[in-house]
Amino acid sequence: MPxxxxxxxxxxxxxxxxxxxxxxxxxxxLILIVILLISMHQKQVVxxxxxxxxxxxKEKAKAIEERNKILEDQIRSLxxxxxxxxxxxxxxxxxxxxxxxxxxxxxxxxxLTSSGFNDEQxxxxxxxxxxxxxxxxxxxxxxxxxxxxxKGVEINLENLDLKEVIENLIITYDSYIARxxxxxxxxxxxxxxxxxxxxxxxNRIFDNLISNAIKFSPGNTSIxxxxxxxxxxxxxxxxxxxxxxxHEDQSKLFQKFQVLSARPTGGESSTxxxxxxxxxxxxxxxxxxxxxxxxxxxxxxxVVKLPIHSSIPES
Numbered sequence: 001m002p003x004x005x006x007x008x009x010x011x012x013x014x015x016x017x018x019x020x021x022x023x024x025x026x027x028x029x030l031i032l033i034v035i036l037l038i039s040m041h042q043k044q045v046v047x048x049x050x051x052x053x054x055x056x057x058k059e060k061a062k063a064i065e066e067r068n069k070i071l072e073d074q075i076r077s078l079x080x081x082x083x084x085x086x087x088x089x090x091x092x093x094x095x096x097x098x099x100x101x102x103x104x105x106x107x108x109x110x111x112l113t114s115s116g117f118n119d120e121q122x123x124x125x126x127x128x129x130x131x132x133x134x135x136x137x138x139x140x141x142x143x144x145x146x147x148x149x150x151k152g153v154e155i156n157l158e159n160l161d162l163k164e165v166i167e168n169l170i171i172t173y174d175s176y177i178a179r180x181x182x183x184x185x186x187x188x189x190x191x192x193x194x195x196x197x198x199x200x201x202x203n204r205i206f207d208n209l210i211s212n213a214i215k216f217s218p219g220n221t222s223i224x225x226x227x228x229x230x231x232x233x234x235x236x237x238x239x240x241x242x243x244x245x246x247h248e249d250q251s252k253l254f255q256k257f258q259v260l261s262a263r264p265t266g267g268e269s270s271t272x273x274x275x276x277x278x279x280x281x282x283x284x285x286x287x288x289x290x291x292x293x294x295x296x297x298x299x300x301x302x303v304v305k306l307p308i309h310s311s312i313p314e315s
Contacts, residue, residue, distance in 0.1 A: 096135070096139055097136070097139050097143075100132055100135050100136050100139065101136065103132050104129070104132045104133060104136060107125060107128050107129040107132060108129065110125055111125055111126070111129060111175070126179055130179075137211075137274075141273035141274060141277060142273070144204075144273075144277050145256065145273060145276075145277065148277065148280055155198050155201075155284065155285070156198050156200070157196050157197060157198060158196070158197075158198075158199065159194065159195075159196055160194070160195055160196070160197055160199055160202070161192045161193055161194055161195075162193040162194075162195055162197075162202065162227065162229075162234055162236070162306070163188050163190075163191075163192055163193040163227055164192070165199060165202050165203065165206070166186060166206055166225060166227065166236070167186065169203060169206055169207060169210065170184050170186060170210070170225070173210065173211075173214065176211075176214060177214060177223075180214065180217075180218075180219040180220075181219045181220050182214060182217060182219065182220070182221055182222065182223065183221075183222045183223070184210070184214075184222070184223045184225065185222050185223070185224045185225070186225045186227070187224070187225070187226050187227065188226075188227040188228075188229070189227070189228050189229060190229045193227055193229045193234050194229075194308070195234055195306060195307070195308045195309070196308070196309050197285055197306065198285060201281045201284070201285060202285075204277070204278070204281055205278050205281050205282055205285075205304065206236070206238070206304075208274040208275065208277065208278045209238040209278065209302050209304070210223065210225070210238060211274075212274060212275070212302075213238055213239070213240035213242070213300070214240075216240060216242040216243075216300070217240040217241055217242040218241070218242065221240070221241040221242075222241060223238070223239070223240050223241075224237075224238075224239045224240075225237070225238050225239075226239070231308065232307070232308060233287075233305050233306060233307050233308060234305070234306050234308065235303065235304070235305050236303070236304045236306075237292075237301050237302070237303050237304075238301065238302050238304075239299060239300070239301040240299055240300055240301075241298070241299050242299060242300060243298070244293060244298055244299055244300050245291065245293070245300050250291060250293075253275055253291055254275050254276050254278075254279040254289075255276060256273060256276045282304055282306070285306060285307075286306075286307050287304060287305050287306040287307065288304075288305050289302065289303065289304050289305075290302075290303050291303075
């Protein structure tokens with residue numbers, strides 16, 4: 001290409017041998033030839049670059065396809081492992097639940113008939129009861145998490161009195177709070193708190209909140225439950241006199257398997273599942289839940305707002 005252009009330029013510069021109009025025409029033709037040659041050359045260069053880029057794209061596409069195939073195989077393998085893990089959790093949880101329930105019933109029966117036991121025997125019996133209850137709570141949480149993630153929640157609405165629901169729930173903690181010399185104080189601004197909701201999930205929500213308040217509060221303290229009813233929603237606050245929750249821990253309060261820096265005060269265990277389940281159930285009942293820091297960073301308050309007439313969101 002450079003040699004051809006040099007020849008053309010040489011002819012143009014020697015055009016004095018072609019005077020007049022004929023010379024002008026020849027020069028114009030030569031210029032046109034030069035333009036065409038340059039255009040053809042540029043087109044060849046562009047085509048070559050495009051071909052190189054196309055080849056490179058094909059190579060990258062092939063590499064991406066191979067990586068995608070590897071990823072698909074890995075995802076398939078992980079799904080199989082996850083399914084196997086979930087089946088194992090389900091089987092183990094159900095197999096453990098029945099004997100632990102029997103042990104729990106027997107320890108409660110022994111506790112009721114423990115008048116002939118000495119103090120040391122009573123202490124061991126109480127510890128055994130706590131350990132069994134923690135095992136049952138863990139199994140229940142694992143089964144709940146699996147059910148919520150894979151099956152969702154089936155809501156069964158009925159007319160309820162939330163004040164009555166909470167009062168009945170508080171009674172079940174009598175022996176638990178007696179061991180730590182604690183008290184549960186319940187206040188309401190109305191005689192009854194009517195709403196339309198699911199009693200099973202209401203029990204689950206407030207059971208988690210009340211048991212956490214007991215668990216993370218020291219002995220000789222009080223747990224305050226305050227219920228406020230109006231014609232739109234019910235607000236329930238569950239407050240304790242524990243150490244409170246740090247600012248860092250507040251950001252992960254309702255996440256799964258998040259064990260916080262605050263520790264149970266009576267040797268109880270914590271799985272980090274209860275609050276995540278509670279938040280899910282509150283939201284499925286068209287409500288909201290949030291945390292309030294106590295005065296001077298002392299104590300914790302969890303606030304639950306529930307509509308009087310539940311409007312169940314789509315799953």
